[in-house]
Amino acid sequence: MGETWVLMKTAQTPTNIAVIKYWGKRDESLILPVNDSISVTLDPAHLCTTTTVAVSPVFQQDRMWLNGKEISLSGGRFQSCLREIRRRASEVEDKEKGVKIEKKDWEKLHVHIASYNNFPTAAGLASSAAGFACLVFALAKLMNVKEDESQLSAIARQGSGSACRSLFGGFVKWIMGKEEDGSDSVAVQLVDEKHWDDLFIVIAVVSSRQKETSSTSGMRESVETSLLLQHRAKEVVPKRILKMEEAIKNHSFESFAQLTCADSNQFHAVCLDTCPPIFYMNDTSHRIISYVEKWNRSEGSPVAYTFDAGPNAVLIARNRKAAAQLLQRLLFYFPPKSDIDLDSYVIGDKSILQDAGLEGLKDVEALSPPPEIKENAAAQKYPGEVSYFICTRPGRGPVLLTNENLALLNPETGLPK
Amino acid sequence: MGETWVLMKTAQTPTNIAVIKYWGKRDESLILPVNDSISVTLDPAHLCTTTTVAVSPVFQQDRMWLNGKEISLSGGRFQSCLREIRRRASEVEDKEKGVKIEKKDWEKLHVHIASYNNFPTAAGLASSAAGFACLVFALAKLMNVKEDESQLSAIARQGSGSACRSLFGGFVKWIMGKEEDGSDSVAVQLVDEKHWDDLFIVIAVVSSRQKETSSTSGMRESVETSLLLQHRAKEVVPKRILKMEEAIKNHSFESFAQLTCADSNQFHAVCLDTCPPIFYMNDTSHRIISYVEKWNRSEGSPVAYTFDAGPNAVLIARNRKAAAQLLQRLLFYFPPKSDIDLDSYVIGDKSILQDAGLEGLKDVEALSPPPEIKENAAAQKYPGEVSYFICTRPGRGPVLLTNENLALLNPETGLPK
Known part of the structure; x- marks a missing residue:
């Protein structure tokens, strides 16, 4: 098939800091914690991850660039997130580009991901929380995933535990859950960022x-x-x-x-x-x-x-x-x-x-x-x-950026700008 | 009574370091701990307290000098140790000096105490443990107290908790005890300093x-x-x-x-x-x-x-x-x-x-x-x-020094040398 189209979505997701800490997993591979935790989401204006995800029939494999440098997606945590999101993908139609992707097509299509932190990755400021939350949120938008933020949080959680709390603004609770499959280990918003505006x-x-x-x-x-x-x-x-x-x-x-x-x-x-x-x-x-x-x-x-x-x-x-x-x-x-x-x-x-x-x-x-x-x-x-x-300050949850200039991938090639 | 005699005893007592820690009292004034602890006694050649105690009818009050400087004995911990030791004092006779002290005399007689650490007090090396152990041990010898080291340890404990463990060499256990009066909160020797000679x-x-x-x-x-x-x-x-x-x-x-x-x-x-x-x-x-x-x-x-x-x-x-x-x-x-x-x-x-x-x-x-x-x-x-x-190295417990040259008080005046 000689198609060369590229579909893209760009999202911005905040980092968060726990005020009741998450420390200890009861399940290493599903990333299920030993206790509930509560965090405050930080204003993405100062600390956030921006991620552009793209899909195209010309992509030969899933690829990712972090802060401009290509990194491997072979790790189990990336694979878990990609697998879980693909499983929930729906039909997508872009009439302008004349593109229609059926639900079953998603299994065969590859994605490109470019991610950028507006703060030093090495500073120890929970970059992986914002990163995995943004990856999952952006892919969900690209693939027309119908699940709500809490359901997405259970996927982001499998990338990095604290990432699940970055799917909401304000104060967020990660409920440890009881189920063995982790389906009830999700984040919920306690109050939004306007509730306690003085902080x-x-x-x-x-x-x-x-x-x-x-x-x-x-x-x-x-x-x-x-x-x-x-x-x-x-x-x-x-x-x-x-x-x-x-x-x-x-x-x-x-x-x-x-x-x-x-x-x-x-x-x-x-x-x-x-x-x-x-x-x-x-x-x-x-x-x-x-x-x-x-x-x-x-x-x-x-x-x-x-x-x-x-x-x-x-x-x-x-x-x-x-x-x-x-x-x-x-x-x-x-x-x-x-x-x-x-x-x-x-x-x-x-x-x-x-x-x-x-x-x-x-x-x-x-x-x-x-x-x-x-x-x-x-x-x-x-x-x-x-x-x-x-x-x-405390800040809002993830948002989709509609301004194409802010995308990190080239809309023609799907490669980093 | 125109008597001017001075009777003296000089003792040397080691410091100790806990290997299972004492942290937390269940009774603040009796110094009763919330758990047992175990320590190793350190060689007094390198870390110890030397204390000379003296009694004389000419002394007007109890006085103490630490590292050459007079310090107050009014604190509750000193008073507890002095009271408990005096309560157990026995008759003492020094035929050479022609002195005889009856049991009941001890209540009226005052003591002078001079104490010296062979290591910097400020170094945080448990100087109070060695200090109170030495005070109690030396006073017990001066006043002919018949109690054994474990019984003395319950008195030293009231000066500084960890002091009770300095009444023995080798490895020592401070048993937390159960009694409300603290009578069973005592130190016992587990093994002497020769048992584990390699350390x-x-x-x-x-x-x-x-x-x-x-x-x-x-x-x-x-x-x-x-x-x-x-x-x-x-x-x-x-x-x-x-x-x-x-x-x-x-x-x-x-x-x-x-x-x-x-x-x-x-x-x-x-x-x-x-x-x-x-x-x-x-x-x-x-x-x-x-x-x-x-x-x-x-x-x-x-x-x-x-x-x-x-x-x-x-x-x-x-x-x-x-x-x-x-x-x-x-x-x-x-x-x-x-x-x-x-x-x-x-x-x-x-x-x-x-x-x-x-x-x-x-x-x-x-x-x-x-x-x-x-x-x-x-x-x-x-x-x-x-x-x-x-x-x-691990070291021995308290000893009495018989060489009068090592005394810290003048044998004539009972004042620091």
């Missing part, structure tokens, strides 16, 4: 020399060796999930912060209880926690902190005012190294810099020690320990 | 800028806030205690190392699960663990590590050969800063330096990367992260 998020990307344990192998080792993990999963988390849902529903920030911080710390405690122990946080992470804890104790919890499988701090401020004060504190303790300007040191929603009265490095140098600090020793500064800060 | 110990005193949480307040906060502590105390530790006793009895180093490392990590996991979280280990501690874990995996567990309420690593080597190889590895990664000579950087039992072929800094500089390291990145060096190393 503001600052991410400290922490410099690290350590090579980190991947979360996949880390959580496997925790399940196998930690004597605390099952107690956490069975006794602690179920109660915390209920309290967290209440806190989110009622905009109860103090409870939200207490639960978020405690659960982050307990996840890292389980990592430490693993044999051999896993250390994701470093001295800089510890310092950030100490400063926030001191401030929270003196001023009624303006900020929650949470850390994933790496040293970066995700700091959730009660509101813009607290975020501006937080940024002042963070920049006081962690000023940029002398060769870095403020514009590249604080990225994302830079409007918060104005709220904090910080227009340039002069203003950073002039910052006074936070009032909650009594001892002089605690006013020590650590330039260079933070690589940069990203300012952002 | 060698290297302590890395780690440089730290952090102000640490005291273990007293830290464990109180853990009991109040950690949701993992009770599970550890009730479900995990009892099984580990049995396994550890077996490992010690059978000289089963691999099991000993596995239990020691896992229990140290779990103690620090509980600290991290505390609200606010407690961090005793720092990046240097983490690095030491990673190196030891890597070596243990490649060579069948030559070394166990354990960390108390601070960043210092206590490394227990299977034998002298393993200790010499350990020292080579430690000095490779953590060489002294350029202005420090090897003689003051490695202290204690320096004979191990010869075993390791390290006679001077030239030999340290010439050390090759350990063979278990494949990646070049892991061969990075961290001069200055360790302040010094102490080489030592």
Whole structure:
């Protein structure tokens, strides 16, 4: 068949950060967790994955490019997602191009996938969550899959567990489910991104020399060796999930912060209880926690902190005012190294810099020690320990981009632009 | 009564390091723990407290000097120890000096106490354990207390929990007990210091800028806030205690190392699960663990590590050969800063330096990367992260020093020499 058409869809999907953590699988291949988890979706304007998927009869095989570089699709996780989406594909008709794809054709057609993160992949900011969510969402649109987001989340989950939570905006719960086939292990939206509109998020990307344990192998080792993990999963988390849902529903920030911080710390405690122990946080992470804890104790919890499988701090401020004060504190303790300007040191929603009265490095140098600090020793500064800060907010779920200019594949060839 | 005699006793008591950790009290004032613990006593030649106690009718009040500086005895813990020892005092007669003290006299007589640690108090090396054990042991000898070491341990326990374990050499178990009055919360010797004569110990005193949480307040906060502590105390530790006793009895180093490392990590996991979280280990501690874990995996567990309420690593080597190889590895990664000579950087039992072929800094500089390291990145060096190393061994329990020259108080005046 001499057809040369290319059909494409481009989607944008956010990353998310768990406030009640997922750590430990009860089924490795289906990626079924040992407990429920809850996350907040981050504004895709600052942290997201964009993925273009294309289908064409001229494609000889499934291929994928990540950030411009071709990568292998042979891994089981990619294969699971592709298989599950293809299985649910429906008839697609593009009258303009004169193309009609029958349901049965999808098994024979190959796809091209190009994906791009608007943030450094290596920064440990859950790029795989946004990536697999975007892959599944874009393929579902291309293949006219009729399932809703929750049903899609069960497919994205098989790519990367936390990816299932990136199919919604706002606050999202991943229900662990009971079924052996994982069909009820899905994400649901608790509230959308407008429900708790005050929250503001600052991410400290922490410099690290350590090579980190991947979360996949880390959580496997925790399940196998930690004597605390099952107690956490069975006794602690179920109660915390209920309290967290209440806190989110009622905009109860103090409870939200207490639960978020405690659960982050307990996840890292389980990592430490693993044999051999896993250390994701470093001295800089510890310092950030100490400063926030001191401030929270003196001023009624303006900020929650949470850390994933790496040293970066995700700091959730009660509101813009607290975020501006937080940024002042963070920049006081962690000023940029002398060769870095403020514009590249604080990225994302830079409007918060104005709220904090910080227009340039002069203003950073002039910052006074936070009032909650009594001892002089605690006013020590650590330039260079933070690589940069990203300012952002809770955000929306996946969207289809209709502007063809934003596609990552060439509409004629289906190859990366 | 115009009498001016002074009676004195001088004792020397070792410090100890727990291999199954004590963390959490069920009774704050009697210092009753939430679980049993097991420790190894360290050779007093390298780490010990020397205490001289004196009694005289001319003393106007109880007084104490620590490392030459007078300190207050008004604290409840000192008062508990003094009260409990006085209650058990017996008749004492010194025919040479023509002194006879009746049992009832002890209530009216005051004591002077001078105590000295042969290691830096600030180094976080359980100085209070050796200190209270020595205070109680020396006073018991002075006052002719008839109770045995286990009974004395219940008194030392009221000064500092872990002090009860310093009343014996070798391996010691602190039985948590059941009685409300704490009478059965005592230390017992599992085996003496000759039982497992191969072991060698290297302590890395780690440089730290952090102000640490005291273990007293830290464990109180853990009991109040950690949701993992009770599970550890009730479900995990009892099984580990049995396994550890077996490992010690059978000289089963691999099991000993596995239990020691896992229990140290779990103690620090509980600290991290505390609200606010407690961090005793720092990046240097983490690095030491990673190196030891890597070596243990490649060579069948030559070394166990354990960390108390601070960043210092206590490394227990299977034998002298393993200790010499350990020292080579430690000095490779953590060489002294350029202005420090090897003689003051490695202290204690320096004979191990010869075993390791390290006679001077030239030999340290010439050390090759350990063979278990494949990646070049892991061969990075961290001069200055360790302040010094102490080489030592398991050691004996308290002894009375009969050489009057070693007394810390003047035999005429009862004041510090």
